[in-house]
Amino acid sequence: MKLFTLQRPSCLAYLSIVVLMMLVSSCKTKKDIVYFQNVKDFETIVDTDMFEPKFKVNDIVSIYVSTYNLEATKPFNLVKNTGSTGQEIDYLIDSEGNIDYPVLGKIKLIGLTVEEAKQLIKEKLSKDYLKDPVINIRILNFRITVSGEVNAPGVYSVSGERITILEALGLAGDLTIKGRRDNVLVVRDFAGTKTYTRVDLTSRELFNSPVYYLTQNDFIYVEPNNSAISGASGDSRIGTIISITSFILTTALIFVTRN
Template structure:
């Protein structure tokens, strides 16, 4: 009876202490959009569209009914459409221009894709009848680093992506990620901006970085429990060692007496 009493008295407090040290993250720290009310409606009036930046890689394809007339505007790698049907890409230079066949320098810096299409249709109207212009940004990539399940660099197939969709690509935040202070680093022609958003607040939808642009970096910093995990692991190991020692000592004492 004495043996069981001592064993219970020594073991139970140790278990409680271990559980308290390992349960550092609360529900409030991980739930998204906590201030969103039931049946609340948010109308998305955002007309966001990415704009061309310096060093963007652009694909442009022009088509019309007259195949021969449009040929000079669609250049292919190797110069032969039949043997290697891969269009030449264009780089937005430091001045914001691309060097396009026949038209020469065309300034794309700061334009959206739709604005660039209208510009090309206007310039091509002197050479082609009713041209159709398709333009794509080929280097639309984002980087997600920090406390997510799959950090890395991700290609975006469409023309825009939200920060929530980007985090979904990275497997969402892990339990160590700080949801109230997500950092988005954005570069626009050599000028970097740093914007922080709170995933637990519905105001995220009104943030200027809710829609990401090409080459944005999303960083998720560790929360308090993650920062103290190393020291916490050390403390837990020490407590286990001490507990084992005390229990062993008590068993020896009981056995001898």
């Protein structure tokens, strides 16, 4: 007398459920990975953001003054000797937001845009020293950091005066398939105050975000999605699933053969 009988359909049904669970757990939908899903065909989005970066503490600034009288500008374009050539001196914005500029002394730049800083220095020079000076200013340490689930995390220097979050992610090789696209974090520091802003790359509302244009030394973090978190032990899980599946198949074959 047999205590129980395992029928072929029940074994196959059980095995099918296990395989189905494996497929569902590893499945990713289009909604998880496609950017700007709510943008319509031929839709026009007008960029009304006249964003300009503002100077921060610890910014390194290059300032060059020119006029028709080159001799008169020399006191304002100091150079340091580096062998046979001279290199222009850069200026560090100190903890109080100032630079120490030749002749003019302390100039507060923190919170100003490049254009505002140009106008400020031009006014100071025109008042007592130079006629119709032209001021060129550049931020030399404009860089951003991209970390987390991107293909090439790192610190990236920016040659211009502004960069979008999309361009920054492009520099980092874009998000990996395991990166969460709907909750990207941007950490921004200004005068010791940090702000934390999250953006959704799958929505067109990204273009209206205050962090769509990045500022110098912004930090971007792409957190892992659920599949990445569960995949932290993925190899062992896959091995376990394979072992269980093999066991079920072997057991099913044994019982089917006996019956």
